[in-house]
Amino acid sequence: QVQLQESGPGLVKPSQTLSLTCAVSGGSISSGGYSWSWIRQPAGKGLEWIGRIYASGGSNYNPSLKSRVAISLDTSKNQFSVKLSSVTAADTAVYYCARTPYSGPSYGAFDSWGQGTLVTVSS
Amino acid sequence: DIQMTQSSSSLSASVGDRVIITCRASQSISSYLNWYQQKPGKAPNLLIYAASTLQSGVPSRFSGSGSGTDFTLTISSLQPEDFATYYCHQGYSPPWTFGQGTKVEIK
Numbered sequence: 754q755v756q757l758q759e760s761g762p763g764l765v766k767p768s769q770t771l772s773l774t775c776a777v778s779g780g781s782i783s784s785g786g787y788s789w790s791w792i793r794q795p796a797g798k799g800l801e802w803i804g805r806i807y808a809s810g811g812s813n814y815n816p817s818l819k820s821r822v823a824i825s826l827d828t829s830k831n832q833f834s835v836k837l838s839s840v841t842a843a844d845t846a847v848y849y850c851a852r853t854p855y856s857g858p859s860y861g862a863f864d865s866w867g868q869g870t871l872v873t874v875s876s
Numbered sequence: 877d878i879q880m881t882q883s884s885s886s887l888s889a890s891v892g893d894r895v896i897i898t899c900r901a902s903q904s905i906s907s908y909l910n911w912y913q914q915k916p917g918k919a920p921n922l923l924i925y926a927a928s929t930l931q932s933g934v935p936s937r938f939s940g941s942g943s944g945t946d947f948t949l950t951i952s953s954l955q956p957e958d959f960a961t962y963y964c965h966q967g968y969s970p971p972w973t974f975g976q977g978t979k980v981e982i983k
Contacts, residue, residue, distance in 0.1 A: 801974075802973065
């Protein structure tokens with residue numbers, strides 16, 4: 754059973770870059786068949802998809818964040834990462850990493866999630 | 877972007893009640909509709925994918941239906957552990973989007 758675990762600083766200053774990593778265990782991130790996403794949730798609010806990356810390195814981003822976000826893959830460490838630049842208080846949220854099959858009946862469904870990590874943007 | 881709208885942000889129900897949560901997409905998404913349950917402090921958990929397929933390990937009291945733009949999640953007999961927030965999500969076209977959530981509370 755695949756497991757995902759987010760890690761990274763819990764506090765980021767305004768205008769700086771938020772960087773988080775998702776370590777994947779129980780399966781190879783480069784084996785294909787899945788894309789790997791980041792999703793965030795401000796306190797008391799709903800879920801926002803940030804973007805995804807494929808094993809090939811191809812990626813898609815939410816247009817609302819596209820100018821500030823980059824997702825990368827490190828197959829040697831079986832992990833993927835997100836960087837969000839020029840952060841403001843509005844970027845304060847719990848950040849989740851998640852897995853999605855990109856074929857088959859469950860295409861597009863987030864079938865495995867990390868437990869989430871809270872990132873607060875504050876000086 | 878495809879907008880997902882859940883008909884209510886919250887509802888109150890009692891144990892044993894039949895609960896129906898509805899979700900509407902701003903354009904047709906075929907059957908690429910997924911439902912998640914989220915409890916406080918936890919990550920969302922996939923309940924149903926492809927509008928009506930129960931994820932492995934999910935109790936059979938959960939069911940989903942619909943296609944195109946209108947979808948429903950039904951809990952046939954609400955159990956104490958089902959009090960949570962439920963989100964619909966379209967996996968049809970990026971940017972993938974979620975409904976605003978429906979919180980099921982104890983009546």
